Amino acid sequence: MDSVEAAVVVGVDGSESAHAAVRLAAAEAARWHRPLRVVHAFIWPSLHTPVTPGTDGPAGGGLRGQAKRLVTAAVDEAQATAPHLRVTGEIIDGAPTGVLLDAATGAALLVLGDRGLGGFTALVVGSVAVTVAAHARCPVLVARGTVRPDGPIVVGVDGSELSRRAVEFAVRTAALRGATVVATHAYRHPVSTGPGDMQPLVYDESQLQAEEERALAESVTGLTERYPDVPIRRESVHGRAPKVLTEASRAAQLLVVGGQGRGELTGLLLGSVSRSMLHHSHCPVAVVRAPG
Incomplete structure (x- = not known):
C-alpha cells in the first residue's frame, strides 16, 4: 500500500x-x-x-x-x-x-x-x-468463510514474483494484526509409495525437500529483518497446492495468494490456485497481483 x-x-x-x-x-x-x-x-x-x-x-x-x-x-x-x-x-x-x-x-x-x-x-x-x-x-x-480474530495469516509460496509480493503483503498485514505468518509451499515431487517403487532411485526425496526449503527461505529473505516483531513460520508440504492451502485456511484468519503463480499460462490472469482459493477457502482471501 x-x-x-x-x-x-x-x-x-x-x-x-x-x-x-x-x-x-x-x-x-x-x-x-x-x-x-x-x-x-x-x-x-x-x-x-x-x-x-x-x-x-x-x-x-x-x-x-x-x-x-x-x-x-x-x-x-x-x-x-x-x-x-x-x-x-x-x-x-x-x-x-x-x-x-x-x-x-x-x-x-x-x-x-x-x-x-x-x-x-x-x-x-x-x-x-x-x-x-x-x-x-x-x-x-x-x-468469505469465517472471520477469526486469531489464527495465523497463511500465504502461499511458489517462488514467483507475485508470490514474493503476496508474502510481503502477508507480513505487513500481520504486523498490524499482531499475527503469525505461515509461509506455505506445496510441492509434488514423487516419493516412494511402497516396496518395489523405483522412484527413490531416481529422486532423492531428502535432497528435493532441502531444495524446497531453500526456496521457501528465500521467499522471506529480508522480511524478518524489516519486521522483527512478526513471527514467520515456514512449512513445505508435499501435496497439491489447492488442497494444502484449503486445509491450512481452516485455522487461519487470512489466506494470501499471488494472482498468478509459477508455471501457469500467462494468458490466465487469475491462476488456478488463486481461483480455487476464492471458491474453497475457509477464511477471507487476499489476492495480490499488484503491489499494495
Whole structure:
C-alpha cells in the first residue's frame, strides 16, 4: 500500500456478502489508518433504460433512491465497526466490474463479498469477484468463510514474483494484526509409495525437500529483518497446492495468494490456485497481483 492518501475501497450491492465485506473493509482501513470509500455500481443508465418513476423516480424514490439508502446503510455499518474511520459513499453509474476496476486504480485495497445479489446459488464465488481479482491494480480482499480474530495469516509460496509480493503483503498485514505468518509451499515431487517403487532411485526425496526449503527461505529473505516483531513460520508440504492451502485456511484468519503463480499460462490472469482459493477457502482471501 503506497500512498498515504490511498483509500480502502469496498463494493456494495445490498447482499449479505457485501455487508460482511463492509465490516472487513472497515476493520482493515482502521488498521492501516486509511479512509474507506464505499462504492455502489448503478447499472441502469448503462443499460439505456428510460428513466421512469420505477427507476430514478422522485427524490428518495425509485431504484436510485434505493441505491442511495443502500450506500448510506453501508457507510453507517462501516462507522459502527470503526467509529473513528473516515468513510465516504458514492453511487457510480456503470456495470459492477468496470466500476470496481476503475475504483481500484490508485486504491490501497479493494474489498468485495464472495457473491452478490442475483448470482446463481451454485456459484460459490460471483463472477464479479473473480474478474475483479484477476484484473485489479491493487490487492483484492474477498470476504468469505469465517472471520477469526486469531489464527495465523497463511500465504502461499511458489517462488514467483507475485508470490514474493503476496508474502510481503502477508507480513505487513500481520504486523498490524499482531499475527503469525505461515509461509506455505506445496510441492509434488514423487516419493516412494511402497516396496518395489523405483522412484527413490531416481529422486532423492531428502535432497528435493532441502531444495524446497531453500526456496521457501528465500521467499522471506529480508522480511524478518524489516519486521522483527512478526513471527514467520515456514512449512513445505508435499501435496497439491489447492488442497494444502484449503486445509491450512481452516485455522487461519487470512489466506494470501499471488494472482498468478509459477508455471501457469500467462494468458490466465487469475491462476488456478488463486481461483480455487476464492471458491474453497475457509477464511477471507487476499489476492495480490499488484503491489499494495
